[in-house]
Amino acid sequence: MKAKTTNQIIGNYLLRIGIILMVMLISTQLYLRLDLSANRSFSLGKYSRETVAGLKDKMVIKVYASKDLPPEFNNVQRYMQDLMVEYKRASKGKLNYEFVRYKDAEELASLAEENHLQTFPVQIYEDESLVMKDVILGLVFESQGRFDILNLYPGLEPTMEYEITKTIQNVDGKLxxxxxxxxxxxxxxxxxxxxxxxxxxxxxxxxxxxxxxxxxxxxxxxxxxxxxxxxxxxxxxxxxxxxxxxxxxxxxxxxxxxxxxxxxxxxxxxxxxxxxxxxxxxxxxxxxxxxxxxxxxxxxxxxxxxxxxxxxxxxxxxxxxxxxxxxxxxxxxxxxxxxxxxxxxxxxxxxxxxxxxxxxxxxxxxxxxxxxxxxxxxxxxxxxxxxxxxxxxxxxxxxxxxxxxxxxxxxxxxxxxxxxxxxxxxxxxxxxxxxxxxxxxxxxxxxxxxxxxxxxxxxxxxxxxxxxxxxxxxxxxELERYRSTSRALLGIFKSIAIFLPVLLLAILGFFVWLAKKPREAEA
Structure with missing residues (x-):
C-alpha cells in the first residue's frame, strides 16, 4: 500500500513536470503579445511587417551600444530591442539582429568610426562629480554587400520604427x-x-x-x-x-x-x-x-x-x-x-x-x-x-x-x-x-x-x-474660470489615489476572512 502511494506521488510529480515541459515547448512555437499602449506603440505597423516579410535577401542588423548607458539612452535601447524582436518574428527568418562584442570603450569607438556611427558626448554624474562621457548607440544594416546605418538617441522613440523600416527597405533595394x-x-x-x-x-x-x-x-x-x-x-x-x-x-x-x-x-x-x-x-x-x-x-x-x-x-x-x-x-x-x-x-x-x-x-x-x-x-x-x-x-x-x-x-x-x-x-x-x-x-x-x-x-x-x-x-x-474646476478635479484624483488602494485591500481582507471563517467554525 505504501509502495503504491509512493508510486502515485512520483507519477503525479512526473505528470506535472511533463505538463510544464509541454507548455514551455508550445510557448516557444506560439507568440502572443498584448499591447495596450496608446496607438500600439510597441507593436510593428502593417507596413513594417510587410517590408521585412518581403525581404529579397537575408539581412542582419548589428547593434553597437556602450556599456552602462545613461538612463535616457537606456530607454532608447530598451525600445529598440522591443522593436528588434518584433522585426525578427515578422521576417520569418529573413532578418536577424545581434549585439556587437568588444573588449573596451576604445575598441567600440574604433568600430563605430569604421562604420560611420556617431559618438554622443554626455554629461553624467560619476564618482561624486560631473564628467563627460562618450556614448555610442547605433545600428548597422547589412545585406548582400549593401550597407547603411542609423544613430539612436533620446527623442527618436516616436519615429524609431519609421526610421528603421525606411532604412531596411532602402538596404534591401525595395522598388x-x-x-x-x-x-x-x-x-x-x-x-x-x-x-x-x-x-x-x-x-x-x-x-x-x-x-x-x-x-x-x-x-x-x-x-x-x-x-x-x-x-x-x-x-x-x-x-x-x-x-x-x-x-x-x-x-x-x-x-x-x-x-x-x-x-x-x-x-x-x-x-x-x-x-x-x-x-x-x-x-x-x-x-x-x-x-x-x-x-x-x-x-x-x-x-x-x-x-x-x-x-x-x-x-x-x-x-x-x-x-x-x-x-x-x-x-x-x-x-x-x-x-x-x-x-x-x-x-x-x-x-x-x-x-x-x-x-x-x-x-x-x-x-x-x-x-x-x-x-x-x-x-x-x-x-x-x-x-x-x-x-x-x-x-x-x-x-x-x-x-x-x-x-x-x-x-x-x-x-x-x-x-x-x-x-x-x-x-x-x-x-x-x-x-x-x-x-x-x-x-x-x-x-x-x-x-x-x-x-x-x-x-x-x-x-x-x-x-x-x-x-x-x-x-x-478664458482659463481663469476653469481653474476652480481644475483644482477640484485634482483634489478628487488625489483622494482616489490615496484611498482607493486602502479600500481595495480592506475588501480583499474581508473576503479572505469570510473564506476562513467556516473552516475555523468546523475546527
Missing part, C-alpha cells in the same frame, strides 16, 4: 513609388536637406519643369512658385489633374524680399480659384507659435507669424500630428460648395488672427507678441479637395491639344498654405514638420500603412492642457 517634383527657384534658396533626404528615401524622385506633358504617374509635388507659370506649364499641370493625376501643392500668397513682405500674384492662384479653392492674400497668426530671439540676452519671445498647427482627428493625412511649424502661411478657403468637397486637414488654434495684404506690417505683431489681438476662430491652412473639376482651358480651343480632357468627375488635390513647408527648421523641435507633406503624397499613393508608422506615435497626450484647450476651443483669456 520605391515614383514621384514627380516641380521645384521653382524658391526651392533652391532655402535649406532643405532634411526634406530632400526624406523624399529620396521614400520615393523615386523625378524633377519636372512642367514644360512638357507629364507621364501619367500618379502624384506630383508642386513645391511653390513666386511668379507666373508659362501657359505651357499651366496647361500641362491642368491636364495632369484632368487625366487623374494627384497634386500636393505647397503654396502661399506671401513674398518676402529686401523691400518688405507683400501679397503676391500669380496665375497659379487663378487656376486654383477656377477649381474652387482660394488661397487668401493674407498672413495667418496664431497664439500657438514658435519662439524666437528677443532683444534681451537669452530672451525668447513668441512669434505669432510662425504658427504651430495640429492635424484633424478625422483625417488620415494629419491625424496624430500636432507640431507642424509654418513660415508665413496663408488661409485656404472654398469658393465652390456644389461641385467639390473641401476638407480642412490643418487648422490653427482658437486664438488666431489674420494680417491683410497687400503689404504685411509685422512690426506690431513682433513687438506685442501674444498681447496682439488674436481672437479669431481656427483658420484652415491646409485642405484636401475632391470632386468634379473642369479644365482651366475648357473655353480656350487655341490651347487645346490632341488628347485634351475637359473635365474630371473624381479629381483630387491637396493645398498647404505654406510654400516653405519643405524648408529645414531652425528649431530641432520641429524637425518633422514636413511629415504632413509626405503623408499627403502617401495618401494619394494608397500607402496608408506607411502614414500610420510615420506619425502614429506623435499623437499628443489627451491629458495635456494645451491639447484640452485645443479640443474645447478654449482661449488663454
Amino acid at each position: 520605391l513609388p515614383y514621384l514627380h517634383v516641380f521645384q521653382d527657384t524658391l526651392y533652391k534658396y532655402y535649406p532643405a536637406q532634411l526634406f530632400n533626404r526624406e523624399i529620396n528615401q521614400n520615393y523615386k524622385v523625378g524633377l519636372t519643369d512642367l514644360e512638357k506633358p507629364l507621364a501619367q504617374i500618379q502624384t506630383l509635388l508642386f513645391a511653390g512658385i513666386t511668379h507666373d507659370l508659362s501657359l505651357e506649364q499651366l496647361y500641362n499641370l491642368d491636364q495632369f489633374i484632368m487625366k487623374g493625376g494627384k497634386v500636393v501643392f505647397l503654396q502661399d500668397r506671401i513674398h518676402t524680399d529686401q523691400y518688405g513682405i507683400n501679397a503676391m500674384e500669380s496665375n497659379i492662384f487663378a487656376l486654383l480659384a477656377h477649381y474652387g479653392v482660394l488661397i487668401e492674400p493674407n498672413m495667418v497668426l496664431d497664439s500657438r507659435c514658435s519662439e524666437g530671439q528677443g532683444r534681451g540676452l537669452g530672451e525668447y519671445i513668441p512669434y505669432p507669424i510662425f504658427p504651430v498647427v495640429r492635424g484633424m482627428d478625422d483625417s488620415p493625412i494629419t491625424r496624430n500630428t500636432d507640431n507642424t511649424l509654418l513660415y508665413f502661411a496663408s488661409e485656404i478657403t472654398a469658393l465652390d460648395s456644389i461641385n467639390i468637397e473641401f476638407e480642412p486637414i490643418l487648422q490653427t488654434s482658437a486664438s488666431s488672427g489674420i494680417l491683410r495684404g497687400p503689404v504685411f506690417n509685422i512690426e506690431p505683431v513682433m513687438t506685442r507678441g501674444l498681447s496682439y489681438l488674436l481672437n479669431d476662430p481656427p483658420v484652415t491652412v491646409a485642405a484636401k479637395i475632391s470632386g468634379k473639376l473642369t479644365s482651366f482651358f475648357a473655353r480656350d480651343p487655341a490651347m487645346q491639344k490632341p488628347g485634351f480632357v475637359a473635365e474630371r468627375e473624381d479629381a483630387e488635390f491637396i493645398v498647404f498654405g505654406d510654400s516653405e513647408l519643405f524648408m529645414d527648421p531652425d528649431d530641432p523641435l520641429y524637425l518633422n514638420r514636413g511629415f504632413v507633406v509626405l503623408n499627403a503624397i502617401d495618401y494619394f499613393m494608397d500607402n496608408l500603412s506607411m502614414i500610420q508608422i510615420r506619425t502614429r506615435n506623435l499623437a499628443p497626450s489627451v491629458l495635456r492642457m494645451d491639447y484640452y484647450m485645443y479640443k474645447k476651443q478654449i482661449q488663454p483669456a
Whole structure:
C-alpha cells in the first residue's frame, strides 16, 4: 500500500513536470503579445511587417551600444530591442539582429568610426562629480554587400520604427513609388536637406519643369512658385489633374524680399480659384507659435507669424500630428460648395488672427507678441479637395491639344498654405514638420500603412492642457474660470489615489476572512 502511494506521488510529480515541459515547448512555437499602449506603440505597423516579410535577401542588423548607458539612452535601447524582436518574428527568418562584442570603450569607438556611427558626448554624474562621457548607440544594416546605418538617441522613440523600416527597405533595394517634383527657384534658396533626404528615401524622385506633358504617374509635388507659370506649364499641370493625376501643392500668397513682405500674384492662384479653392492674400497668426530671439540676452519671445498647427482627428493625412511649424502661411478657403468637397486637414488654434495684404506690417505683431489681438476662430491652412473639376482651358480651343480632357468627375488635390513647408527648421523641435507633406503624397499613393508608422506615435497626450484647450476651443483669456474646476478635479484624483488602494485591500481582507471563517467554525 505504501509502495503504491509512493508510486502515485512520483507519477503525479512526473505528470506535472511533463505538463510544464509541454507548455514551455508550445510557448516557444506560439507568440502572443498584448499591447495596450496608446496607438500600439510597441507593436510593428502593417507596413513594417510587410517590408521585412518581403525581404529579397537575408539581412542582419548589428547593434553597437556602450556599456552602462545613461538612463535616457537606456530607454532608447530598451525600445529598440522591443522593436528588434518584433522585426525578427515578422521576417520569418529573413532578418536577424545581434549585439556587437568588444573588449573596451576604445575598441567600440574604433568600430563605430569604421562604420560611420556617431559618438554622443554626455554629461553624467560619476564618482561624486560631473564628467563627460562618450556614448555610442547605433545600428548597422547589412545585406548582400549593401550597407547603411542609423544613430539612436533620446527623442527618436516616436519615429524609431519609421526610421528603421525606411532604412531596411532602402538596404534591401525595395522598388520605391515614383514621384514627380516641380521645384521653382524658391526651392533652391532655402535649406532643405532634411526634406530632400526624406523624399529620396521614400520615393523615386523625378524633377519636372512642367514644360512638357507629364507621364501619367500618379502624384506630383508642386513645391511653390513666386511668379507666373508659362501657359505651357499651366496647361500641362491642368491636364495632369484632368487625366487623374494627384497634386500636393505647397503654396502661399506671401513674398518676402529686401523691400518688405507683400501679397503676391500669380496665375497659379487663378487656376486654383477656377477649381474652387482660394488661397487668401493674407498672413495667418496664431497664439500657438514658435519662439524666437528677443532683444534681451537669452530672451525668447513668441512669434505669432510662425504658427504651430495640429492635424484633424478625422483625417488620415494629419491625424496624430500636432507640431507642424509654418513660415508665413496663408488661409485656404472654398469658393465652390456644389461641385467639390473641401476638407480642412490643418487648422490653427482658437486664438488666431489674420494680417491683410497687400503689404504685411509685422512690426506690431513682433513687438506685442501674444498681447496682439488674436481672437479669431481656427483658420484652415491646409485642405484636401475632391470632386468634379473642369479644365482651366475648357473655353480656350487655341490651347487645346490632341488628347485634351475637359473635365474630371473624381479629381483630387491637396493645398498647404505654406510654400516653405519643405524648408529645414531652425528649431530641432520641429524637425518633422514636413511629415504632413509626405503623408499627403502617401495618401494619394494608397500607402496608408506607411502614414500610420510615420506619425502614429506623435499623437499628443489627451491629458495635456494645451491639447484640452485645443479640443474645447478654449482661449488663454478664458482659463481663469476653469481653474476652480481644475483644482477640484485634482483634489478628487488625489483622494482616489490615496484611498482607493486602502479600500481595495480592506475588501480583499474581508473576503479572505469570510473564506476562513467556516473552516475555523468546523475546527
